[in-house]
Amino acid sequence: MTGFARAAGTTGPVQWAWEVRSVNGRGFDVRLRVPNGYDAVGEVARTALQKTLARGQCQLSLNLTKPESKARVRIDEALLARLAEAVARVPVPEGIAPATMDGLLSIRGVVEAEDEAATEPDALARDLAEGVVRLVADLVEARRAEGRALAEIVAAQVARMGVLTQAAEDCPARRPEA
Structure with a gap:
């Protein structure tokens, strides 16, 4: 069945x-697009789809939007003072x-840039995993809804064929005496 789901x-x-699109197919194939550094989360999502679906081709993607943030610069003044005394x-x-001062500032640990809008990686990974659970459930429901809609169409067509078959049987031109 075809289907689409989104979890954000x-x-x-x-x-x-997360977005996933599925189309009919004989086998099962998942094509995955995730940002660099998120391959492990992508594999978790792929595995969740493989455990739930048996057929079709799925295109799974993860889009991340991070706000532009200003780095906060921190100078370890105590370390800089100890280095200056040692020199x-x-x-x-x-x-x-x-x-020189620029040489001392270039030593690792003296100047550190901290991202003000940093995200806890464990929290993001947890939320992405929970999003995958919702995504897969929504995709399964979308595929089932399409199956129900197709079943109604096929049932209507079969009923119409029954009516046409009966009309053909009842046609007077089919009787030898006519």
Whole structure:
């Protein structure tokens, strides 16, 4: 059966949306599109579809929208002071320039940029997994609804064929005496 489902939500500042489209097919195939770094979550979604559906071709995608955030810069002033004291104690050999502020600031751990709109990765993974559960349930219901609609159409066509068959049987031209 064909079907479409969408599950969306927000986790912290991140807006996410799962979408799946399925079309009829003899076997079962899932094509997956997820942003870089979300392959594991995509495989969880693929597995959930495989456990639920037996046939068809599904296109599953995850879209993430992160707001543009400003990085907050933090300088570890205590570390910078200790580095400056240590450099001052070391005699500088001839031909080598003494340490400069930009050189000290480039040492790992002195300057750190923190994303103000950071999202807890565990919370996002949990919400994405819950979204997959809703997505699969909605897709199954969409496929069932299409099946019910097709069953009504086929039943109406079969009933119409019965009426036409009876009309043909009752036609006077089919009787030898006519």
